[in-house]
Amino acid sequence: MKFKPLDSWNNQTGFRQVTILAAIFFILVLTFSIIRYESFLASYDHGLFNQVFWNSIHGRFFQSSLSSGASSASLIDRQLSSPSYIHLGQHFVINFLIWMPIYALFPSPVTLIVLQVALIAAAGIVLYLLARHYLSVPLSVMIVASYYGANGVIGPTLGNFYEHCQLPLFIFSLLLALEKQKWVWFWIFAALTLGIREETGISLFGIGAYLIVSRRYLRAGIALCVLSFSYVSLITNVVMPMFSDDNSRLYLANFFRKFVKTENPSTLELLWGIVTQPQIIIEVFFNDLERRIRFILGLWLPLAFIPVVSLPAWIMSSFPLLVLLVQVYNKSATSINTRYTLSVIPLLVYAVILWWSEHPERFKPRLHRFWIGCIGLSLLFTLTSNPYGALYFLSPYSFNPLVYQSLPEQLEHATDLQTVLKLIPQAASVSTSGYIVSHLSGRRNLIRLEVMQFRDEEGKVVDVDYALLDLWQLQQHNLKVPLDRGRVRGAVRFTDEALRNGSYGIAEVLDGVVLVQKGITSKPEVLAAWSKLRQEIQPLMK
Numbered sequence: 001m002k003f004k005p006l007d008s009w010n011n012q013t014g015f016r017q018v019t020i021l022a023a024i025f026f027i028l029v030l031t032f033s034i035i036r037y038e039s040f041l042a043s044y045d046h047g048l049f050n051q052v053f054w055n056s057i058h059g060r061f062f063q064s065s066l067s068s069g070a071s072s073a074s075l076i077d078r079q080l081s082s083p084s085y086i087h088l089g090q091h092f093v094i095n096f097l098i099w100m101p102i103y104a105l106f107p108s109p110v111t112l113i114v115l116q117v118a119l120i121a122a123a124g125i126v127l128y129l130l131a132r133h134y135l136s137v138p139l140s141v142m143i144v145a146s147y148y149g150a151n152g153v154i155g156p157t158l159g160n161f162y163e164h165c166q167l168p169l170f171i172f173s174l175l176l177a178l179e180k181q182k183w184v185w186f187w188i189f190a191a192l193t194l195g196i197r198e199e200t201g202i203s204l205f206g207i208g209a210y211l212i213v214s215r216r217y218l219r220a221g222i223a224l225c226v227l228s229f230s231y232v233s234l235i236t237n238v239v240m241p242m243f244s245d246d247n248s249r250l251y252l253a254n255f256f257r258k259f260v261k262t263e264n265p266s267t268l269e270l271l272w273g274i275v276t277q278p279q280i281i282i283e284v285f286f287n288d289l290e291r292r293i294r295f296i297l298g299l300w301l302p303l304a305f306i307p308v309v310s311l312p313a314w315i316m317s318s319f320p321l322l323v324l325l326v327q328v329y330n331k332s333a334t335s336i337n338t339r340y341t342l343s344v345i346p347l348l349v350y351a352v353i354l355w356w357s358e359h360p361e362r363f364k365p366r367l368h369r370f371w372i373g374c375i376g377l378s379l380l381f382t383l384t385s386n387p388y389g390a391l392y393f394l395s396p397y398s399f400n401p402l403v404y405q406s407l408p409e410q411l412e413h414a415t416d417l418q419t420v421l422k423l424i425p426q427a428a429s430v431s432t433s434g435y436i437v438s439h440l441s442g443r444r445n446l447i448r449l450e451v452m453q454f455r456d457e458e459g460k461v462v463d464v465d466y467a468l469l470d471l472w473q474l475q476q477h478n479l480k481v482p483l484d485r486g487r488v489r490g491a492v493r494f495t496d497e498a499l500r501n502g503s504y505g506i507a508e509v510l511d512g513v514v515l516v517q518k519g520i521t522s523k524p525e526v527l528a529a530w531s532k533l534r535q536e537i538q539p540l541m542k
Contacts, residue, residue, distance in 0.1 A: 001380050003390070007433070008299075009421070009465055011132070013137065014128070014137035014138075015097075015128065016140060017141050018124065018125060018128040018140075019125070020143050021124065021141075021144055021148055022121045022122075022124050022144075022148070022450050023126055023143060024148075024247070024391055025120075025121050025124065025148045026117055026118065026121040026212035026217035027118075028299070029041050029117050029121075029154065029157050030113070030114065030157055032115045032120060032391060033116075033117060033157070033158055033390060033391070034110065034113060035393075035407070036158065036389060036390040036392075037109065037113060037438065037524050038386065038411065038414055039387070039389075039392070039407075039410045039414050039436070040413075040435045040436060040439065040470070041383025041389045041390070041392070041435060041436045042281075042435070042520045043435055043437070044070075044434040044437050044448065044540075045159060045160045045161075045162070046109060046112070046160035046161050046437075046441075047066055047109070047434075047437030047438035047440070047446070047476060048066040048070065048437075049068055049088075049112060049114055049160075049163075049440075050064050050108075050109040050161070050163050050438055050441040051054070051064045051065070051067075051441040051442070051443075051446065052064045052067065052077060052087050052093075052096065052099060053096065053099075053103045053107070053112065054103075054107060054442045054443075055083075055444070055536060056097075057100055057107060058095070058152050060084075060085050060392060061086075062087045062088050062093075062096070063083065063084055063085060063086055063446055064085060064455060064492070065081045065085065065089040065444070065446055066081075066437065066441065066447070066448070067085055067090060068081040068082045068083070068085030068453070069447050069448045070090070071085060071089070071090065071246050072245065072249040072250050073243060073244070073246075074245070075250070075368065076249065076250075080451070080453055080454050080461060081447045081451065081454045081455070082437065082454065082455045082459075083444050083445050083454070083456070083457065084242070085458060086243045087246075088239075088240065088243045089241070089242075089243030089245070089246045089247065090244070090247060090250070091197050091198060091247070091354055092198040092236075092239065092240055092247040092440070093196070094195045094198055094234050095163065095166060095192065095195040095196050096122070096338075097453065098192075099115060100524070103115075103117065104267060104429055107253060108442070109161075109400040109438045109441060109442075111478040113161060115161070115165075116157060116162075116165040117157055117162050118436065119165045119166055119168075120153065120165055120168060120169075120355065122169055122459075123147075123169040123172050123346075124144050124147050124148055126169060126173050126176060127143065127144055127147055127168075127172045127349065128140055128141070128143075129178065130175055130176045130350070130353065131143040131144065131522045132275065133176070133179045134179075134353055134354070134357035135353060135356055135357060135358065135360070136355070137303060137365055138289075139360065139399055142351065142371060143349065143353060144302075144369070144373070146302045146303050146349065146375055147168075147302075147345070148347055149302050149344060149375035149378050150301075150302040150303075150378055150380050151298055151301070151336050151337065151344070151378045151379075151382045152155050152298060152302075152304070152336050152337075152341030152344075153168070153341070153345060154343070154379075154382050154387070155338070155341070155385075155387035155388075156217065156337065156338060156339040157392070158337075158340055158388055158390035159337070159338075159339070159388040159392075160438075162339040163196050163197050164338075164339040164340070164342040164343065165195060165342070165454065166192075166193075166196045167193070167200065167203070167342045167343060167346060168342060168345070168346045170189050170192045170193045171189075171193060171203065171207075171346040171347070172202075172349075172350075172541055173185070173189045174186055174189035174190055174193060174207075175350050177189060177316060179219070179419065180218075181276055183220075186220070187382075188320060190204060190224065190228075194201035194228065194231045195331045196225075197249065197314055198232060198240065199232060199236075199323070200229045200343065201228030201229065201232040202319050202320045202323055202514070203319070203343050203346070203347060204224055204228040205224070205225050205228040205319050206316040206317060206318065206319040206320060206347055207221075207224060207316055208220075208221045208222070208223075208224030208225035208228065209221070209315055209316065209319065210315045210316045210334055211224065212225065213255050214312070215311045215314055220379075221304050221432075223337045223530075224393070233267060233268060235272055236248075236267040237266050237267060237268065240391075241336075243509055248265055248266065249263065249264055250265045251447075252265045252266075252267065252270050253265055253331070254329050254370075254421070255274070255327040255328070255329055255330040255333070256270050256274075256326065256327060256328075257328065257329060258280050258283075258284060258328055259273035259280060259326070260273050262268065262312050262478040271279065271292060271364050272325065277334060280293070280400045281322075281326055282303075282325050283324070284325070285325055287328065288331075291331070291334055292325055292334050294336075295322075295324075295325075295334040295335065295336055296493060297379040298336035298381070299336070299345065299348060300348070301374050301378045302350045302369060302374055302375050303348060303374075304367070304371040304374045305374070306352045306355055306356075307348045307351060307352060309355070310351045310352065310354070310355040311353075312351040312354050313347070313348050313351030313352070313393075316347040316348075316350070316351055317344050317347045317348055317351070319361050320343040320344050320347070321344050324340050324344070325403065327412075336381075336385070337385060337387040337388070337475045338411045339370060339381075346462055352475075365443060368370055368454075375537040376388060383395055389497055392404075392407075392410065393406060393407035393410070394404065394494055397539040406456075413472055414513055415514075416510050416511040416513055417436070417439075417470065417511075417513055418439075419438065419510060420508050420510055420513045420515050421436075421439060422470065423507060423508060423515060424440070424466050424515070425465075426442075427443070427444075427464040428443075428445075428466055429444075429445035429446070429447075429454065429462070429466070430443070430445070430446050430447075430464060430465065430466045430467070430468060431447045431448065431450075431451060431452050431464045431467045431468075432446070432448075432449055432467065432469075433448075433469065433470055433491070434448065435467070435470065435473070436468055437472060440468075445464070447464065449468075449469065449490070449491045449494075450466050450468060450493075450494050451465060452494060452498075463503070463518055464518070465517070465518050466515065466518070467491070467494065467498075467504070467516040468505075468513070468514070468516070469513070469514040470492045470512060470513050470514075471491075471492070471512045471514060471516075471533060472512030472513065472535055473512075474510060475525070492537070495514065495516055495530075496534075498516060499522070502517050503517075503518065503519075504516050504520075504523075505517060505520035505521050505522040506522040506526050506527060507526070508526065508528050509529035509533060510527055512533065514530060514533070
């Protein structure tokens with residue numbers, strides 16, 4: 001009988017432990033994410049990306065009426081949405097082409113949820129292989145546990161589908177290829193990382209800067225910096241403007257307003273503004289300082305604050321982190337639960353691997369227990385922060401005043417919503433609120449309430465066939481997002497006006513859900529139900 005060498009035995013044990021961690025992460029996060037979706041808590045952006053995928057598999061690549069509704073033409077110039085609008089002018093998400101065959105097999109918003117959780121979970125397996133290049137099995141397992149236990153990983157994964165979910169897998173794969181000196185794979189994953197979104201090259205630039213400063217792979221570092229800078233510059237200044245000027249007008253001009261002087265700035269103009277105005281960087285950082293410090297501490301916490309003493313961590317993360325910290329008018333950029341953390345966390349984790357490779361003797365029981373405590377605290381903060389409402393039945397929306405929603409009550413309302421949704425034909429055009437959007441996004445013409453018109457394929461102004469309101473959220477203790485109160489006010493005003501001029505009638509009223517349909521006369525009992533509901537919510541609309 002042959003016995004396996006101890007190293008081989010330890011490797012198998014470690015890999016088994018990491019696989020168990022990945023499975024636990026996948027099952028729990030996927031379960032909470034699907035409950036969130038089925039509870040009608042997935043918001044506008046999830047529907048937007050589902051519509052992009054749905055249109056693409058039907059031959060209309062990257063088109064979306066929802067994306068049009070979020071464009072500068074719609075939000076700034078007040079133009080009507082168009083189903084032919086191409087999303088690539090807002091964000092250059094060319095990597096979506098990789099995942100479209102999977103979506104074509106299972107065309108549903110749930111497919112994007114599964115894809116996002118699977119990509120984040122798979123990244124942990126690659127991370128273990130990367131850690132094992134330098135570290136012992138116990139240390140490598142702790143690194144992976146830090147990743148899966150990070151608030152900045154769990155929070156974004158519980159939210160809407162975003163392109164950022166590809167970042168950990170591709171960056172960890174790139175770094176593994178680097179350590180193994182598999183240069184063909186290194187450049188393949190560099191290309192895949194760039195294809196995620198127009199600014200993901202900033203994270204690659206950080207890796208290139210580290211390779212240059214450390215002089216480990218000087219030529220590769222220089223090439224990576226040149227490639228990433230060139231790609232970001234080319235895509236944002238040449239390619240994306242071919243589709244629209246949204247990236248410049250919506251994002252650069254708004255989020256970085258203190259650094260630019262024009263209404264349509266380029267990325268090069270923004271870069272020059274940041275480099276030549278360091279005093280504004282300091283001013284911005286100290287504006288809402290507490291929020292920015294909490295954000296940075298949240299990134300460091302699951303890694304036991306080791307990035308604080310790691311020079312590679314400062315070098316690599318400084319570039320993407322600076323882009324987030326200098327945004328004044330985008331608070332989500334410095335929120336630990338948003339997708340933007342995924343541009344920083346893989347770099348911090350890699351830097352921690354490098355630190356432990358130089359200080360393995362410090363992995364003592366006391367520090368081990370402290371590290372476990374940090375991961376536990378990160379998990380606790382994730383629970384209490386209730387990312388995107390995904391943990392609503394475990395953690396209240398608010399403690400003061402106490403606002404809590406039970407799972408049975410939320411799902412009961414979701415069942416009523418589904419009943420009303422079945423009354424809408426698949427080919428019909430619809431205007432609805434953000435939390436319903438994703439459930440109706442597998443169609444060509446879908447726009448955001450309160451707008452009731454859009455431009456069709458020929459550019460003609462057309463009235464939508466249906467409007468769907470969920471006023472249940474406005475009833476006491478059910479309003480989750482303050483912005484929705486204003487939108488529902490507008491929806492109620494529209495309904496009143498539509499009934500007055502006779503262009504629309506009310507087709508159904510059920511548990512605060514109101515379906516408005518073009519060209520019908522409201523039945524007396526349905527109209528009476530609307531009048532009763534209208535009176536109930538009137539005090540809450542003030």
